[in-house]
Amino acid sequence: MDPKRELTSVDLAALVQELGTYEGAKVDKAYLYGDDLVRLKMRDFDRGRLELLLEVGEVKRAHTVSPERVPDAPGRPPQFAMMLRNRLSGADFAGVEQYEFDRILEFVFEREDGTTRIIVELFGQGNVAVTDGEYEVIDCLETVRLKSRTVVPGSRYEFPDTRTNPLTVSREAFDREMDDSDTDVVRTLATQLNFGGLYAEELCTRAGVEKGLDIADATEDDYRRVYEAIERLALDIRNGNFEPRIYREEGDEDDGNEGAGDAADGPVVDVTPFPLEEHERQDLLAEPTDSFLAALDDYFFELALEDEEEVDPTDQKPDFEAEIAKHKRIIEQQEGAIEGFEQQAEAQRENAELLYANYGLVDDILSTIQEARAQDRSWDEIEERFAEGAERGIEAAEAVVDVDGSEGTVTVEIDGERIDLFAHDGVEQNADRLYTEAKRIEEKKEGALAAIEDTREDLKAVERRKERWEAEDGAPDEGEDDGEDEDRDWLALSSVPIRENEPWYDRFRWFHTSDDFLVIGGRNADQNEELVKKYLERGDRVLHTQAHGGPVTVVKATDPSEASSGDIEIPESSIEEAAQFAVSYSSVWKDGRYAGDVYAVDSDQVSKTPESGEYLEKGGFAVRGDRTYYDDTPVGVAVGIQCEPWTRVIGGPPSAIEGQAETTIEIEPGRYAQGDAAKRIYRRFRERFEDESFVRKIASPDRIQHFMPPGGSRIAEE
Incomplete structure (x- = not known):
C-alpha cells in the first residue's frame, strides 16, 4: 500500500x-525552504513555542511539529x-478555516496595521498565496492563470469554483x-460528494x-x-470527537529494526x-495518539525517514512515455481552454453589438424598469407587467x-442570444461592460498562452532527458568513473553532492570573467558607496553606464586579502x-533596451571628493x-548551475558563465516579472537534472532571482 x-x-476539516x-x-518569524515549504515560528502563551509547517510540493500537509524536528533555518x-x-x-x-x-x-x-491571510492550496501542484484583508494577492509561490481562476500578485485572489x-x-x-x-x-x-476514494469506501462500510x-x-x-x-x-468533526490513528503495515520479524518499536511494525x-x-479489514496496524496534530507530526516525520532509506528510483529507467503523454494531454487541455477564451470573448463582443443594433428595443426595456422603480414598483410587479405585455404581443416585453x-x-433574448443587463444602467453602459468583459477574457487567454509555452518547454525537456538516457544506456555506472569531477555527467547523476560556500562578495552582484577575474557590482546606492x-x-578597473541607475562595477585585480601591487594587467x-555586466544590470535592461554605452577608468581616477561647488549623491563618485x-x-545575461x-x-555575461556552469539559460529583456521569470528558469533546471531534489536545494527561484537584472525578462530562446 x-x-x-x-x-x-x-x-x-479535523485539523x-x-x-x-x-x-x-x-x-x-517566517521561513521558506526550497520552493514549497513554509515554516511559521510562533509563541503560544499557554504552551510555549509553536512551529507550523505548510508544505505544498510532492508532499502536501499543514500541521504543527515538535521544535526538535524543525529543519535548520x-x-x-x-x-x-x-x-x-x-x-x-x-x-x-486569528484563526484558520477550510x-x-x-x-x-x-x-x-x-x-x-492590518490583516494578512495565508491561503494554502493542498491540491494539484499546490500553492501558498499571501493576501491582505481584502484578498488582494501580495505574493504567491506559484502564479496561476487558468480559464477558471487567476492567482497573481496584485490581483484579487480567486478561489476555485465551489x-x-x-x-x-x-x-x-x-x-x-x-x-x-x-x-x-x-x-x-x-x-x-467529494469524499475521495478512502472515505467513500469507509462510509459504505459504516x-x-x-x-x-x-x-x-x-x-x-x-x-x-x-x-x-x-x-x-x-x-464527530464539528464536536472534535477524534480518535487519531497512525496506520502502518506489518514488518518482517527479522528485519533487524531494533530500538524502533516492535519488530513487526512496518512502514507508515x-x-x-x-x-x-x-x-x-486490510490488517493494518493501528497506533493511537493523543491528538490529530501529534499524529500528523509523527506520521510525516517517519515518512520522511523512510523516503531517505528507500533506493533512489532514478536508478531505474523513468517512465518517459507516461511523462510525455501527460504533458501532451495538458497541452491539449490548454489549447481547448485558449479556444474557449477566444469564443467567450467573441460572444461578449457580439452581444455588445447586438445591443447597439437593437438600441431602441433595449432602451425601451431599461427605461420601463427605471421608470417603474422610480414609482416604487416592486420587482415582482415589473415582472408581471412584462408578462402581460408579452401576452399582448408587445415586442419589448416579448424580449424579456x-x-x-x-x-x-x-x-433579454435578441436574435436567439440571451444577454444579462443591469437595469439601472443605459444601453451604452451595458454594452461597455460586455466589451470590458471581452477584454478581460482576452487577458486570461494571454496568461493561458504563456502557460502552454511552459508546458511545451516541459515536454521538450522530458524528450531531451529521454534522448540522453537512451544515448547513455549501457554506459558505465556513475560509481565506476576515475574520480575526476570534470568527467562526470552532473545532469545524469541520481544524487549530486552539495558543496556550498558563501564568499564575502555574495551579497553584491558578481561573476568571474572567462579569465577568472572577479567582477562585483552594487545592488543599490549603499553598496555602490561601500x-x-x-x-x-590599486590596479582595479571601474566601469559604469552612461545611463543613470547602473551599478558601480569593479573588476578586481586581486582579492582584498592579497597585497595589491598594481602591476597586474586585466585582459x-x-x-x-x-x-556587458554593467549595462545588463542597469536601467537599460529595465527600460527594455538591448544595448547601452559604458565607460571604464582606472581605480585612481575615481574619488569620493567632488569638485569645488559640486555635490555627490550617495553611491555617486x-x-x-x-x-x-x-x-x-x-x-x-545567463543564469547557470555550477557543480564544481x-x-x-x-549568473552574468553568457561568455563567462557558460564555461563555468554545468548548464545555463540565457535571458533577455521581456514581459515577465522578475519573480515569474525566475520560476520559469527554475522549472527548466529541474527538468535538466535527474536529481531534482538537488535543484530544489541549491537553485530555488529566489536564488535564481538573485542573479537576474531588475525589470522584466524572458528566456532568450522563447
Missing part, C-alpha cells in the same frame, strides 16, 4: 478544529520569507446528487451498503443509511482523525426572459565582459581624467 502524501478534505485552539499565538532568507516576516512579525494568529470542503486552508493573522460540501448537505440535496449519478454508490460518494451497488439499483433505505453515516461523521501508510474499518430583483438585472570606499584598490576580454568608452554594448568546485547558482 502506497503511503499517504497528501491530506484529504476530511483530514483538513481546523485542533488548530483553532492556538488562536492568539504570536508570530515570531536556510542560510539566506528568500524574498518570499522576508515579505512574510515584514507582514507577520508580532501578528496574532474553504467549503475543498483542500484549501485560510490562515488569518491580525496586526494593528463544490458540494457533504458535511453540510441537506437530505434533499444529497438525494439529488445521488440521483444525478450514472455510476455506483462508492464512486458517487468519492466524486459527486452504512452497510455494497460499494459496487449501482445507483439505479440503490433503494431509499440505502440512501438513508449512507446519509446517516455522513451525518455521524460530520457531527496512513494517518487519520478516526479509526477506519477499511484499514482494519427573466427579471432578477435581488441582482437588479433583466435578461564598493568605492572599502573594496576599490581586454574581461573588461568587455564587465561592460567623481571621475577625473580620460575614459575608455564601450559604445552600444549589448545586454546579455561549489554547487551554486551563478
Whole structure:
C-alpha cells in the first residue's frame, strides 16, 4: 500500500478544529525552504513555542511539529520569507478555516496595521498565496492563470469554483446528487460528494451498503443509511470527537529494526482523525495518539525517514512515455481552454453589438424598469407587467426572459442570444461592460498562452532527458568513473553532492570573467558607496553606464586579502565582459533596451571628493581624467548551475558563465516579472537534472532571482 502524501478534505476539516485552539499565538518569524515549504515560528502563551509547517510540493500537509524536528533555518532568507516576516512579525494568529470542503486552508493573522491571510492550496501542484484583508494577492509561490481562476500578485485572489460540501448537505440535496449519478454508490460518494476514494469506501462500510451497488439499483433505505453515516461523521468533526490513528503495515520479524518499536511494525501508510474499518479489514496496524496534530507530526516525520532509506528510483529507467503523454494531454487541455477564451470573448463582443443594433428595443426595456422603480414598483410587479405585455404581443416585453430583483438585472433574448443587463444602467453602459468583459477574457487567454509555452518547454525537456538516457544506456555506472569531477555527467547523476560556500562578495552582484577575474557590482546606492570606499584598490578597473541607475562595477585585480601591487594587467576580454555586466544590470535592461554605452577608468581616477561647488549623491563618485568608452554594448545575461568546485547558482555575461556552469539559460529583456521569470528558469533546471531534489536545494527561484537584472525578462530562446 502506497503511503499517504497528501491530506484529504476530511483530514483538513479535523485539523481546523485542533488548530483553532492556538488562536492568539504570536508570530515570531517566517521561513521558506526550497520552493514549497513554509515554516511559521510562533509563541503560544499557554504552551510555549509553536512551529507550523505548510508544505505544498510532492508532499502536501499543514500541521504543527515538535521544535526538535524543525529543519535548520536556510542560510539566506528568500524574498518570499522576508515579505512574510515584514507582514507577520508580532501578528496574532486569528484563526484558520477550510474553504467549503475543498483542500484549501485560510490562515488569518491580525496586526494593528492590518490583516494578512495565508491561503494554502493542498491540491494539484499546490500553492501558498499571501493576501491582505481584502484578498488582494501580495505574493504567491506559484502564479496561476487558468480559464477558471487567476492567482497573481496584485490581483484579487480567486478561489476555485465551489463544490458540494457533504458535511453540510441537506437530505434533499444529497438525494439529488445521488440521483444525478450514472455510476455506483462508492464512486458517487468519492466524486459527486467529494469524499475521495478512502472515505467513500469507509462510509459504505459504516452504512452497510455494497460499494459496487449501482445507483439505479440503490433503494431509499440505502440512501438513508449512507446519509446517516455522513451525518455521524460530520457531527464527530464539528464536536472534535477524534480518535487519531497512525496506520502502518506489518514488518518482517527479522528485519533487524531494533530500538524502533516492535519488530513487526512496518512502514507508515496512513494517518487519520478516526479509526477506519477499511484499514482494519486490510490488517493494518493501528497506533493511537493523543491528538490529530501529534499524529500528523509523527506520521510525516517517519515518512520522511523512510523516503531517505528507500533506493533512489532514478536508478531505474523513468517512465518517459507516461511523462510525455501527460504533458501532451495538458497541452491539449490548454489549447481547448485558449479556444474557449477566444469564443467567450467573441460572444461578449457580439452581444455588445447586438445591443447597439437593437438600441431602441433595449432602451425601451431599461427605461420601463427605471421608470417603474422610480414609482416604487416592486420587482415582482415589473415582472408581471412584462408578462402581460408579452401576452399582448408587445415586442419589448416579448424580449424579456427573466427579471432578477435581488441582482437588479433583466435578461433579454435578441436574435436567439440571451444577454444579462443591469437595469439601472443605459444601453451604452451595458454594452461597455460586455466589451470590458471581452477584454478581460482576452487577458486570461494571454496568461493561458504563456502557460502552454511552459508546458511545451516541459515536454521538450522530458524528450531531451529521454534522448540522453537512451544515448547513455549501457554506459558505465556513475560509481565506476576515475574520480575526476570534470568527467562526470552532473545532469545524469541520481544524487549530486552539495558543496556550498558563501564568499564575502555574495551579497553584491558578481561573476568571474572567462579569465577568472572577479567582477562585483552594487545592488543599490549603499553598496555602490561601500564598493568605492572599502573594496576599490590599486590596479582595479571601474566601469559604469552612461545611463543613470547602473551599478558601480569593479573588476578586481586581486582579492582584498592579497597585497595589491598594481602591476597586474586585466585582459581586454574581461573588461568587455564587465561592460556587458554593467549595462545588463542597469536601467537599460529595465527600460527594455538591448544595448547601452559604458565607460571604464582606472581605480585612481575615481574619488569620493567632488569638485569645488559640486555635490555627490550617495553611491555617486567623481571621475577625473580620460575614459575608455564601450559604445552600444549589448545586454546579455545567463543564469547557470555550477557543480564544481561549489554547487551554486551563478549568473552574468553568457561568455563567462557558460564555461563555468554545468548548464545555463540565457535571458533577455521581456514581459515577465522578475519573480515569474525566475520560476520559469527554475522549472527548466529541474527538468535538466535527474536529481531534482538537488535543484530544489541549491537553485530555488529566489536564488535564481538573485542573479537576474531588475525589470522584466524572458528566456532568450522563447
